[in-house]
Structures are given as structure tokens and as C-alpha cells.
Amino acid sequence: MQRLVILGVAHSDAHAVANHLIAMQLREYGFTVVNLGVCTPLADFAAALEANPTAEAVVIGSLNGHAYADLADLPALRAAGRLRCPVVLGGNLTVGSHKSAGGIERLRGLGVDHILENPFELPVVLDLIREAATAGRVAAGV
Amino acid sequence: MQRLVILGVAHSDAHAVANHLIAMQLREYGFTVVNLGVCTPLADFAAALEANPTAEAVVIGSLNGHAYADLADLPALRAAGRLRCPVVLGGNLTVGSHKSAGGIERLRGLGVDHILENPFELPVVLDLIREAATAGRVAAGV
Amino acid sequence: MSETVEWAGMRIDRSTAADLPQWRETVDALRTSTRPRAADALRAAHRTGRPIAQPRCGVGGHEEMLELLRRLEPAGPGMLTVTIDSYTRLKQFDRAAQALREAPADLNGYPLTVHGWRRGRQLLDAVGVPLEVRHGSPDARDLFAVALAAGFTSFEGGGIGYNVPYCKDVPFATSMEAWRQVDAVCGALADDGVIVDRELFGTLTAVLVPPSISLACTLLEAIAAVREGVRCLSIAYPQGGEVHQDVAALRSIRALAARYLPPHVAVHPVLHEFMGVFPRGRGTADALILYGGLVARLGGADKIINKTNQEAYGIPDADANALGIRTALMGTSELLDFVALDEARIDEEMSWLQREVAELVDPVLQDGDVPAGVAGAFAAGRLDVPFSASVHARSLVVPARDATGAIRYRRTGELPFSAAVRQRNDRLTDTGAAAPDRFIQAVTADINYFLRDEPASV
Amino acid sequence: MSETVEWAGMRIDRSTAADLPQWRETVDALRTSTRPRAADALRAAHRTGRPIAQPRCGVGGHEEMLELLRRLEPAGPGMLTVTIDSYTRLKQFDRAAQALREAPADLNGYPLTVHGWRRGRQLLDAVGVPLEVRHGSPDARDLFAVALAAGFTSFEGGGIGYNVPYCKDVPFATSMEAWRQVDAVCGALADDGVIVDRELFGTLTAVLVPPSISLACTLLEAIAAVREGVRCLSIAYPQGGEVHQDVAALRSIRALAARYLPPHVAVHPVLHEFMGVFPRGRGTADALILYGGLVARLGGADKIINKTNQEAYGIPDADANALGIRTALMGTSELLDFVALDEARIDEEMSWLQREVAELVDPVLQDGDVPAGVAGAFAAGRLDVPFSASVHARSLVVPARDATGAIRYRRTGELPFSAAVRQRNDRLTDTGAAAPDRFIQAVTADINYFLRDEPASV
Numbered sequence A, B: 001m002q003r004l005v006i007l008g009v010a011h012s013d014a015h016a017v018a019n020h021l022i023a024m025q026l027r028e029y030g031f032t033v034v035n036l037g038v039c040t041p042l043a044d045f046a047a048a049l050e051a052n053p054t055a056e057a058v059v060i061g062s063l064n065g066h067a068y069a070d071l072a073d074l075p076a077l078r079a080a081g082r083l084r085c086p087v088v089l090g091g092n093l094t095v096g097s098h099k100s101a102g103g104i105e106r107l108r109g110l111g112v113d114h115i116l117e118n119p120f121e122l123p124v125v126l127d128l129i130r131e132a133a134t135a136g137r138v139a140a141g142v
Numbered sequence C, D: 001m002s003e004t005v006e007w008a009g010m011r012i013d014r015s016t017a018a019d020l021p022q023w024r025e026t027v028d029a030l031r032t033s034t035r036p037r038a039a040d041a042l043r044a045a046h047r048t049g050r051p052i053a054q055p056r057c058g059v060g061g062h063e064e065m066l067e068l069l070r071r072l073e074p075a076g077p078g079m080l081t082v083t084i085d086s087y088t089r090l091k092q093f094d095r096a097a098q099a100l101r102e103a104p105a106d107l108n109g110y111p112l113t114v115h116g117w118r119r120g121r122q123l124l125d126a127v128g129v130p131l132e133v134r135h136g137s138p139d140a141r142d143l144f145a146v147a148l149a150a151g152f153t154s155f156e157g158g159g160i161g162y163n164v165p166y167c168k169d170v171p172f173a174t175s176m177e178a179w180r181q182v183d184a185v186c187g188a189l190a191d192d193g194v195i196v197d198r199e200l201f202g203t204l205t206a207v208l209v210p211p212s213i214s215l216a217c218t219l220l221e222a223i224a225a226v227r228e229g230v231r232c233l234s235i236a237y238p239q240g241g242e243v244h245q246d247v248a249a250l251r252s253i254r255a256l257a258a259r260y261l262p263p264h265v266a267v268h269p270v271l272h273e274f275m276g277v278f279p280r281g282r283g284t285a286d287a288l289i290l291y292g293g294l295v296a297r298l299g300g301a302d303k304i305i306n307k308t309n310q311e312a313y314g315i316p317d318a319d320a321n322a323l324g325i326r327t328a329l330m331g332t333s334e335l336l337d338f339v340a341l342d343e344a345r346i347d348e349e350m351s352w353l354q355r356e357v358a359e360l361v362d363p364v365l366q367d368g369d370v371p372a373g374v375a376g377a378f379a380a381g382r383l384d385v386p387f388s389a390s391v392h393a394r395s396l397v398v399p400a401r402d403a404t405g406a407i408r409y410r411r412t413g414e415l416p417f418s419a420a421v422r423q424r425n426d427r428l429t430d431t432g433a434a435a436p437d438r439f440i441q442a443v444t445a446d447i448n449y450f451l452r453d454e455p456a457s458v
């Protein structure tokens, strides 16, 4: 079966290069990529998931430092039964050059399932997600 | 009458360039300069004064930051009746790039009569010293 | 969409307009202001032959912004910046206001429309150099109105450069019209004796942008702006990394201006220091910042937008930014005036580059209506940008570095280049037809050109 | 005078010797040490074609010295320094000890002989790069003994360069003999497999030193050192400020070594960044430090001794020194590899420079006894240095900058130059016979060449 992921960049963020390259890389790897591109509201990710219910994950990039605010609606959406598949996040997630662990914790608190440093980890993580799903349970963080 | 000054650089200090130029400049201005050069112990200044009793001043340069330690014997020499003429000091007088007023105060405490920033002030200060001497009193700092 | 009203001939949000002074008051304040003006600073730089430096800088809180400007000024910038946050750029003013209330330090810039023009004026009064508003708004009319009311005399952006890299789905017709209105206000102000410096963002998507694409886009924006009466243009070009190409591009800005723009318009070439993936090690980062300063001077730029050695990590702190200004300026020092380049090689680059630009620009100008021409060309791929953020550019062009590091076209897509231009690019990028996975690797290597294996700088 | 004893063939103070380990212990410790060695660091630099940077640094207190070294290391120096205080340099060990007791922060360097070799060893163990002892002692035998016992593998100085600028009245016979003994110890160590890097202080009086005088003096010291068995020489030249002249001088070091020294001796050209009156403004100071790094790379130096932007004010703090290291290294960055010079002009400089050096050096070498030759030549003014601190150099030569800024001879005094050399210098410095007061002004202007009217850096 054709594997499918939904890809995009957070709502206030226009950084496009990593998004282009990650899409190419995942296609190279055999995925069908529904790429929503930059500046994508969380609701659009949810809508895309509803249109593509077989999607294994929603993969979001955020580079401009606004990840937390841009994903702040995730708990509300999930509570409404939307965006229920694993959310994978990567990029430059907080503002400033001196990062603290707190910034990442906050994002996990919103319900982000996987936070990755490097897009090259994506295929492995997507494989793990599928295994976990097949085993009928959701992997609890990587 | 030929005006005469004694010139030199402090005991631990080998910086020669300002000394060469100040000697030239004072000679240009009409002074006889007894130039003791670099690395001159205070006792040698005293001896030179004794050999040239008409000297109007002893002019000492110090650039390496050791002015205080190199002039520490001044009170003792003066107490012994030596080096009684005005002592003029200039250069880079304390160690470090962030100078404090305390460094200068300490030197005045040793009995240094005039502390100058710029050698171009020397002729004026020497004139003042002579006037004061003629008037039978010593100018109290400039 | 929120309700709009007219202010100085621009359509802006009613809520924005509600807080603004009258247009005549704004003009009078600008005309009688004794603050330093951007246009003068640029003209002075041009006269001395040494570019001024300008940092990007913007934080959410107002006091913090004042403090930041004051801490950067001693480093010697010729101009300072108020960099605007992403929400404001995208006219998500509510989210900007919310972030400002809840966590101002989490904003990636200063939300000027939320703070309002009175606070903007305090920023201008805080330092002795002109300030520019730098942002990335496809439609900046509200922001521009607030900036003018505050008294800013320099405003960045244009209908192409602030569309393609900065949003997903704003049609060119929309962004070109929004910026036409901004430029028309500048024209009106110029008639009143107030010159607003308009900087055009030739950096576009920043990563491996072929110089002729950058110059073509800013030239089209410049022509459109001048038609609306703009008199002072800063045309920015992003340092690509190969010195002859970069110098040729900077020098071509004046040459193209002479050819395409009327002589009464002041044109100031600006170098944006390397805008792509920045080295993470402090040694290379600092050297690259210095290198940018030197390239700017050699290329005859009037201004440098400096980077910092924290670029790879996040928005820089004030110390890193101050050092970035100083390091860029070091490259402009007269002590390096002995550095000379192979002028024949630069001439050759310039001639090819200007030819490419003409081949891109001339067809767009043919019908006279620049905004429509731009929209049509992008739709057809006759104008194009690699790695576009906007869906309205096709990103069929693929850039590549040649053996010297210069940025060429690996694929020209639908660009209307002559055979000669295409052949030259093919020759320079001839690395054999790369397999798809090798292709990603090759592009990534070109993107990461300045990365080195060295200790991190932060 | 204090009583002396023999240690490793050198005569040193009995009190110094009393505290030292046995010579064989010292040799064994040096031979078996796993610490990085200066000679290896220099050889590695030579292989890469990029000079390493090294700061001057020394403070009185031991803990403060450890702290200073640790704070400088992250800036990336290839070697670090223990700069010795003026008292110790002049063998006023009692005054150094007193100052250390009473006010260590008032010392302008680290009194290594007072602290003793065990603490020296702690310094070496504190960082991961080799350390050099830099001082200015006409007679450094005691200091060298302590340095060796501690484990230092690099030691600066020589019978000319550490006499002329550093003391008033030490005859050349004395200083040359003291340094002959130091070099002989290095020779003995080399036979035991321990290579000590010996740096020669071509900077001399630092201010407007004509390059041929610098190169002639270090060449004579080098020849004398090699005769005693020295195998690793760092030959330092002070940046004068004109790029072609400086590059020509650095490259001439290797050329002269090839001509006058046996091939088994490793010779490392070293650039001392501008050693004269330093600019007080931060912009020019930083640019000059950068410029030095670039000149060093272009001239093929293996090492740069960096300056700092506090040079004009006083001994720099650790932050300024770290920045100085980084700024100098920036000049060596591969990103500046595109900088090329007029090679024909450099060749022409090199040929005249080497001719001048030969005209100075060959007569001194004629009788075979270098120390005696040096003493005789200085007495006669056939070797000479401007602005000498020592009364044993006559300072009849007067330097001047030519129109390009290069340092020439305004007066050659008694230097045994050929008519061709004199004519060239006359031609280049022909500014009309200056009246005495104009003369002081002219010399002062040449000395203050890099001063600018700009805000102070401290």
C-alpha cells in the first residue's frame, strides 16, 4: 500500500527551503506527500488529514521561532476529535540563539508527538510510527 | 642663561622612542638636556641633579605601567635631602587598559610634582616651574 | 476580511486608521522633522565610497526594543532597523497583540502596528541614526501608514520580493497593487519634499538565488516604484559567496539603473550579507561577515545588512549583533583598500549577468503594465524563483554552484533565456545528469557551501 | 653581583639554581612529556599554509595567570604565552618578588623565576596548546633554566633583539654570550631529541624599523644559534604597514634562511602584528589586527603574534585579547584566499630587501666570530637601530615612510650600503631637506601613521 504523509510549515512561518527538500526526500523514499507548504494554519492540517485519512503522520516544520504559538490550538483541535494522527515537528522551535530545554517541553505539553532535530531521521521515525500503529498502539515519544 | 633639564625613563622601563623625541623637542626649544635614557634608577636621577645643580626639573617617563614601584624611593631620597627639584612625570602610568584616578593620586602621594598627559605641555610647564622658582616658591601642581 | 478605509490614498484596516493622525499632520511632521533621514545617510555613504552597516533587529517588547537599539548604536551602524514579527507581517494583528500581551519575548520581531505610531516615534528618538522598517509583508499598507505616522524615512519591500518568500497564496496582482499604493504615497511625499527610501528585497528566497533573478525582480519593482513617483531606491542583492559574481552583481545594479531608470532617481546598491545557510562555527561565521563587508566595498554598495555569528542558531542577542556590525565594517576599512580583483573577469560576469537580466525583464516590460506583466510572467514561469514559498511562483528553475562557487542555473525552467545564456549555464554546471538522490545531495551540498567542521559558536 | 653557578653549561644565579631539579631530570621530563610541543605546532601550521595565532599575555598572580590562559584558549590560539614582567626581564628578581607580595596586579607580566618551575609546569598543564616564554631579557639564562625545568618548549630572545630595545647599558659581548649559552643548551637538548623553538625578536625597537635592519639582526642571531646546535627557529618580523613590503619581508625570511642557514634547521617566519603606535579607535584597531592576519597569510608566515584593540591604552584584558586572536585569525580565513597582490612589485621589493640585508650581514660574517662581529658593527654604526634603548647602538639611522607608507631610510648613518641602495632610499624619501622642527613633525607623523580621528575604543 502506498504510504502517505501530510507535510507543511507552521501558520506564521514562510521558510520554504527545508519544506521543499523534505518533500523531495520523502518522495524519494517512496511516500506520497501531501505538501501544504508554508504558512499553514493547524486547521488546514486537520482538514488535509480528513481528506487523506490513511496519512501516517502530519509533519510540520517551524523555523521562525513561533512554533509554540502556531501550534497552540492543537489541544483544542484534538479535543474536538481532529488531528488525531501522530504530529511530528522539527526546525528551529523557539526564538533566540540560546535555547533552553523548556521550549521543547512546552511543545510536548501541547501534544506534539515527535520532535526531531534532523529531517534525515524522518523515515526511521515514520517507520516506527507505522509499526506502533500496526501493533495497535501509539509509540510514546522517540 | 642656558636652561637645563634632566630627562630619563623609569628604572624598570625600556621604552625609548618618546624619550628620544622629547629630548629632541626640548633641545629644539632651547634646553640643554641631560638625557639619562631608559632604565634609570631614581638614585641616578639624584646623582645627575647633583652633578647639574642648575637643572630646572627632573623629567621622567614611564610607559610599562610600573611608575609607582619605580618611583617608590622618592620620599626616602627626598627625606635624605636629594632630588629636591620638581619632578615631572608622564607616560602610561599604571598597568591595564582601564585606568582609574587612584593610580595618579598614589603617584602624587609619593611627591611627584607634575603629571602630564602630553609631552607638548612640557615647555609650558617648565616655564611655569621657572617662574615659580624665580618667585621663590614652588608651583603646587598644574 | 476586516473593513478597510482610505488613508493617504492607501486602503488600510479601519482599526489601524482609527488610531492614526491626519495625513497632513503626518506629512508636516515628516517635513519639519530634524531627525536624520535615511536618504541623506545613503547619499553620504555614496559620497565617501564606504558602505554603512545596518543590522536586522527586532524584539517584541517596547522597552526591550529601545534598549536593543541603544545597545547597537555604539557599534557604529549608519542605520538601524525595526524588524517586524511574523504575525504583523502576515497581517495577523490579533495574534501579534495576543503574543505581545502573553509572551513578548516569544515574538520574532517588533509588532509596530500593535505598539502604534507613538511608540514608533520613541524608537526614532532613541538613537542618532535613521531607522528602517524591515519586514516581509505581501501587503504592508497598514504597517506603512503606522511607520509614516511615527516618522520612519525608510521602508523595505516590494510586490515581488515581499511576496515570493513570505507567504503562501497571495496573488501577484494583490501584492503588486498593495505596493503600488505604498509607492504612490512615497511619490506624493516626494512632491512635498519628503524623501522616503524604499529598499527592494532582492534576496527573495535567500538560498542559491541566481543573481539575474534577483536583479530582474528588483529592477521590475524599481520601475514600478519610479512610475509612482519614488525618488530614492535601495536595491538589495544577496551575497552568493563567489567574490567576482557578487561584485559584478552589485556593480550591475548601477548599470541597470542607468539603463532602465530616469536619472533623477537615487539608486543605492545594498549588499545583504550571505542570506543562506550560515556556518555554525564562530571562525567561519565571523570571516563570512567580514567577507561580506569587503565584497560590499569592492562592489560599490552604499549599505550592508550585516549578519551575526549567531545566525545559524536563532535571533541574535545584542552583543552578537553589535559584533556583526563591527565585523562587517572591518571589511570596509581603508586598510584593505589594497585588495584588488581581476577586473576583466568581473567585466565578463557583468556583461553576461546584464544580458540575462535584460532577457528576463524586457519581455515583462513589453506591454507597459508592470504589475500585470509580473503576474503573467510568474504564472508562465518566465519569471521564476527557486524554492518559492508562494504557490504563485513555479520554482522550475534549479540553481547550482559552479566549480568556483558562483551560482548558476542547473535548470532554467521556463525562463526565456537565449541559447547563448543557456549554453553558458549548461557548460558551467555540467556535472553529468544527476540521479534523483544524488540530485538532493548535490543541491544540499550547494546550499551548505559555507558549512565547516568546526566548534559551534553558541 | 650575585654569585653564579653552572647549570646545564649556563652560568646562573646560585639562588635560582638552588631551587631547580637536576639537569638530567629536566631533560627526561622534557623528553617524555606528552604535552604539545611548539615545534610540532609550527610544523603543522606550515603544512596547512595557515598561520597560527598567539597572544601576548602575562599577569603577576599565579591563579590569575592560570585563569587568563584558560580564558584565551577558546579563542583558538595555536600557541599561548607567558609574558614576563619588566623586573624579571632585567634580573631585578628581588623587586619582582616584592611586587608579587605587595601588589601582584601592578606587575606587567608573570614573574616566572619568582613563581618557580613547579608553577610554570601548572601553567603548561592548564591548556592544550604549547606555551612560549616571551620577555625581553638581555641575559635570560636564569629565566631559561626555570622555563626548561617547567617544561616550556619555546623561548623568545636573542643577543641583539633582546638587548637593543630592552636595556640601557648591556654590552653586546655580554648579551651575545648569554644567549650563546642558551642556544648551546638547546643544541644539547636537540641531541637528546628535545627540540626547543627559539623565536628571534626582529621587532627590535618596534617603531619604524626598516625591514632590512630587522632581517639582518635576526639572521645574525639565527646563524649564531645554529652554530650552537639550535634546530628550530621562529624568525619574527614586525608588520610595518605597507602590504607589499611586509609580504616581501616575510617571504624573504625563508629565502635568506635558504641562503645562510643549513637545510636541517626548521625556520618559521612569524609576523608580529603592527608593533608601533597603535590606533586608539576600535574600528581602525580591529581592522589593523585583521590586516596583520591577512598579511601573515599572504607572506607565508607560520605564526602571528596578535595585537588587541586595547593596545593603545594598556595591557589588554582577557576579552580584548581573545577578540584580538579571533580577529587576527579572521585575516587567515580561506574565505579571503581570493586576495592576490601584485607579485612583480613584491619580487622587486624582495630583491632590494635581500640585497640590503646581504650588505649589512656579509661584512659582519667576514671574520667568522658572529658575537664579536655584531659588537664591532654596532660600535661602528655598521649595524644600527633607530630609537635605540641601548647606548650600544648609535641610532644614526633615521627611518621614514615613503609615499606608499613603506618604511625606508631617510638617513642611512654608517650602514655600509652600496650606492645603489642609498640612491633608491634617497629617491623614495626625497621630501626636501626638512628643517629640524619640521623633522620632528615628519618623524612623528610617520610614527603615528595609523592614528585616526575616531571614537576611543576603551
Ligand code: B12
Pocket: A012, A013, A014, A015, A016, A017, A018, A019, A021, A022, A059, A060, A061, A062, A063, A064, A065, A066, A088, A089, A090, A091, A092, A093, A094, A095, A096, A097, A116, A117, A118, A119, A122, C056, C083, C084, C085, C086, C089, C108, C109, C136, C164, C165, C166, C203, C204, C205, C206, C207, C275, C276, C277, C278, C279, C310, C311, C312, C313, C314, C315, C316, C387, C388, C389, C447
Ligand atoms: C533562508 C532564511 C530565510 C529566508 C527564507 C526564504 C524562504 N521563504 O524559504 C528569508 C530571508 C525570507 C527569511 C525570512 C525570515 N526568517 Co529566516 N532564515 C533563513 C536561514 C538563513 C536559512 C534557512 C534555510 O533555508 N535553511 C536551509 C534548510 C534546508 O534548512 P533549515 O530551514 O535551516 O532547517 C533545518 C532544520 O531546522 C531542520 N528542519 C527544518 N524544517 C524541518 C521540519 C521537520 C519536520 C524536521 C524534522 C526538521 C526540519 O532540517 C533542516 C536541515 O538541517 C536561517 C538561518 C540559518 N540556518 O542559517 C534563518 C532563520 C531560520 N530565520 C529566522 C527568522 C526569525 C526569519 C524571519 C521571521 C525574520 C526575522 N524576524 O528575523 C523571516 C520569516 C518570516 C516569516 N513569516 O516566517 C531565524 C529564526 C530565529 C529563531 N528561531 O530564533 C533564523 C534562524 C535566522 C536568525 N538567526 O535570526 N529567512
Ligand code: B12
Pocket: B012, B013, B014, B015, B016, B017, B018, B019, B021, B022, B059, B060, B061, B062, B063, B064, B065, B066, B088, B089, B090, B091, B092, B093, B094, B095, B096, B097, B116, B117, B118, B119, B122, D056, D083, D084, D085, D086, D089, D108, D109, D136, D164, D165, D166, D203, D204, D205, D206, D207, D275, D276, D277, D278, D279, D310, D311, D312, D313, D314, D315, D316, D387, D388, D389, D447
Ligand atoms: C613600541 C612599544 C614597545 C617597544 C619599545 C621599544 C623601545 N625600546 O622603545 C617594545 C616592543 C620593545 C615594547 C616592550 C614593552 N612594552 Co611596550 N609598547 C610600545 C607601544 C606599541 C608604542 C610605544 C611608543 O614607542 N610610542 C611612541 C611614543 C612617541 O609615544 P609613547 O611612548 O606612547 O608616549 C606617549 C605618551 O605616553 C607621552 N609620554 C611618554 N613618555 C613621556 C614622558 C613625559 C615626561 C611626558 C610628559 C609624556 C610622556 O607622550 C607620548 C606621545 O603622546 C605601546 C602601545 C602604544 N602606545 O601603541 C606599548 C606599551 C607602552 N608597552 C607596554 C608594555 C607593558 C611593554 C613591556 C613591559 C612588555 C609587556 N609586559 O607587555 C615591554 C617593556 C619592557 C620593559 N623593561 O620596559 C604597554 C604598557 C602597558 C600598561 N601601562 O598597562 C603598552 C601600552 C602596550 C600594551 N597595551 O600592553 N614596547
